Amino acid sequence: MPDGTLAHADAHGHAQAHHPAHQHHFETMEQQFEASTLGMWLFLVTEVMFFGGLLTAYLIYRIWYPHAWSEGSLELDIRLGGFNTVVLIGSSLTMAMAVRSAQTGSRKGTIWYLVGTMALGLTFLVVKFFEYKHKYELNHIPGPNFQFEGAADAGQVELFMTLYFALTGLHAAHMVIGFGLLSVILWMAARNRFSPEWYTPVEMSGLYWHFVDIVWIFLFPLLYLVDRAHQAS
C-alpha cells in the first residue's frame, strides 16, 4: 500500500471528522475557499493582460487610422452585436444564480441555471457564427481575398477587420472553453457533488464566465460603436 494512503488514514485517525472536500493542508474550509478564489483571480489577471495586448494594438491603430476604424466599424451589424450583448449579460445573471443555488444547496436550481447559462452561451456563439459567415460572403476576412470599397483605405480597414477577428475570435474561444467548464460543473451538480459547505468549482467557473462577459462588455463599444454618430448625421 502506498505510504500516502497510510499517512492519510493516520491523519484521519487523529483529526476530527471533516468535510470530504477539505484538503489537509488547509486549516479550514474558509481558508481553502479563499486560496481557490485568490488563485482564480491571479489567473484572470493573466487573462486581462492576454486580451490587453490585442487591445493595445487596437488603441494604437485606432489613433493612427481613425477614418478606417469608423468605416470598418460601420460594416458590423449593431443589431446582432447588441443582441449578443444582452444574451451574454443574461448568461451572467443565470451564472450568478447558479452559484447562488449551489450556495443554498439547491441541486435543481444549480442544474437549471447552468443549463440556462450554457443555452445562452450557445446562442451567442451561433449568432457570432452567422456574423462571421456574413463577413466571409462579403470578402471581409483579412487575407488575399480581402475586398473593401469605401472612402477609407482598404489596407487600413483590413487592419481593423484583423483586430475584429482576433479579438472576437479569442473571446469566442473563451466562450467555448467556458461552455466545456460548465459541462463538467453540470455533470458534477447532477451527481450531487456540491453542498452549501463546498461549491468551489461552481464559484470558480462563475468567475471565468463573468470575466468572459466583461471582455465582451468592452469589445461591443470598441468594435461596433466606433463612429455611429457619423452614420446618424
Next chain:
Amino acid sequence: MSGHLSPRSVYYAIFVALMVLTAVTVAVAFVPLGALNFPVAIAIAITKATLVVLFFMHVKYSSRLTKMIVGMALFFLMTMFGLTLTDYLSRGWFSSPQGTAGAGTQITITPSGGRLAPNTMRPPAAETPAAERAPAH
C-alpha cells in the same frame, strides 16, 4: 463556507442596471459628441464591468488580498496602455525644422491600397492627429 450569499434581488437589480447601461451606450453612440464619444463609451463599459466584478463576482465581499489582486489587473493593464501610448501619441510632437526621421517615424499603409510600406522612415505625416498638436516653431 465564507462565500457571501447575496439576495436574489441584488442580482436582478444588477442585471437591470447592466441592461439600462447597454441601452444608454448604444443610444449615446448615435449622438454626435465628437471627441467625447469614445471616452463616454469607455466610461459606461467601465461602469458595467465594475458592477459585474463587485456583485456577480462577489469581489465586494472578498478579502482585501483578493481585492488587491483585482486592482493589480487594472494597474498592469493601465501601465501597458499608458507607457505604450506615451510613445505612440507623442511621436511627431517634437521634430527639428529639418525633420529628423527618428522623431516622427511611423509605418504607413499607403493610400494606393498597398500593404505595409516596409519600415518607411518619414517625417511626421501631416494627416496624423499627433502632428496637429505639434508646437509651432
